[in-house]
Amino acid sequence: MATKQAPARTVLGIKQPKSSDAALLNIPPIQPTTLLNDNQRRELFQFMLRAREFDLAMIRLYRQGRAFGGVYSQIGNEATSVGSASALGANDALFPMHRNVGAHFVRGQDLQSLLLNFLAREGSMMRGTDGTGHYADVEKKIFGNVSHLGAMIPVAAGYVMAAAMRGEDTVAMTYIGDGGAQTGEFHEAMNFAAVQKLPLVLIIENNQYAYSTPNSEEFACERLSDRAVGYGCFGETIDGTDVERVYESCVHAVNRARTERIPSIIETITMRMRGHAEHDDAGYVPREVLEHWETRDPIARYEQFLVKRGVITQAEIATLRTQLAEEMNRTIDYVVEKPFPAAEEGRKLVFVE
Ligand SMILES: Cc1ncc(C[n+]2csc(CCOP(=O)(O)OP(=O)(O)O)c2C)c(N)n1
Numbered sequence: 001m002a003t004k005q006a007p008a009r010t011v012l013g014i015k016q017p018k019s020s021d022a023a024l025l026n027i028p029p030i031q032p033t034t035l036l037n038d039n040q041r042r043e044l045f046q047f048m049l050r051a052r053e054f055d056l057a058m059i060r061l062y063r064q065g066r067a068f069g070g071v072y073s074q075i076g077n078e079a080t081s082v083g084s085a086s087a088l089g090a091n092d093a094l095f096p097m098h099r100n101v102g103a104h105f106v107r108g109q110d111l112q113s114l115l116l117n118f119l120a121r122e123g124s125m126m127r128g129t130d131g132t133g134h135y136a137d138v139e140k141k142i143f144g145n146v147s148h149l150g151a152m153i154p155v156a157a158g159y160v161m162a163a164a165m166r167g168e169d170t171v172a173m174t175y176i177g178d179g180g181a182q183t184g185e186f187h188e189a190m191n192f193a194a195v196q197k198l199p200l201v202l203i204i205e206n207n208q209y210a211y212s213t214p215n216s217e218e219f220a221c222e223r224l225s226d227r228a229v230g231y232g233c234f235g236e237t238i239d240g241t242d243v244e245r246v247y248e249s250c251v252h253a254v255n256r257a258r259t260e261r262i263p264s265i266i267e268t269i270t271m272r273m274r275g276h277a278e279h280d281d282a283g284y285v286p287r288e289v290l291e292h293w294e295t296r297d298p299i300a301r302y303e304q305f306l307v308k309r310g311v312i313t314q315a316e317i318a319t320l321r322t323q324l325a326e327e328m329n330r331t332i333d334y335v336v337e338k339p340f341p342a343a344e345e346g347r348k349l350v351f352v353e
């Protein structure tokens, strides 16, 4: 495959690196928000750690031949998925995509249920017919991803439209990638949401690539959030590796949706730190680009910020990591002993019985 060198672009005042200009980069400081207290900060950090640990475990299981199908990690995206979902209220609805396992945790999904589902075991939420997060948990208001890119945005819009007609106070938050943002349904749904004044928040996770296609071959505008002007809704582009910045933007977006009925498009600038899924070694991403983004690891950045601020100590973080690893291993040991479903189970979720 011929690889085309993407032209350098400037996003958020940061020149996105080409192989030759990594030295030009700077790492913006975390933008602390006044909307969080230190307990909440610790919680956000723990959710990010949990998401990372989950992804690393899934990668190990895939390599051991114990996870099947595509293993899509959200490594690099933790600040976006945790910061955004944390802005939702209990009655709001989450429509996550394939790099949002952190958002599932924030919404109260437990590790065992997720692992049972991700490892396609009998008795899991999708009864073993899924290997990722395509489940719906109506009680927790998590409506897992529609795989057809773009197609979940009208579903989320329809959900809040129906809720509003029933007189419920519900905001929906959903996600799309930089690639998925180029689908027709993205445009139709956001136009519809703005016209109908639907309480919808759309997060565009701009992680630079859609599979092997770089931003430069996906769209010609400077910022994807600029499209909001065309629909008549709110749009902004933010640092997607700064969990506080993401949280603050999303709190405002959720309030704007709830009280003013203005939908928002929040574009978060991140990097997909692995291949599209684990079968893909991302050989088409220049190594220098990945090396640069490693220095902006959302968890490492937040860890430094929290320690410097005295919110948490390195010793506490080490304990947290050990506890998390133990919980992960214990849960995996339990889940991998569970059987796979009988083949007939697959048919049951397709046809009405
Ligand atoms: C309509 C549609 N076209 C193609 C695909 C296959 N596909 C799944 S994920 C993906 C890349 C998505 O890239 P992006 O939207 O940037 O999200 P990312 O994976 O980078 O988070 C593609 C092409 C699909 N699921 N749906």
Ligand SMILES: [Mg+2]
Binding pocket: 177, 178, 179, 205, 206, 207, 208, 209, 210, 211, 272
């Ligand atoms: Mg992408």
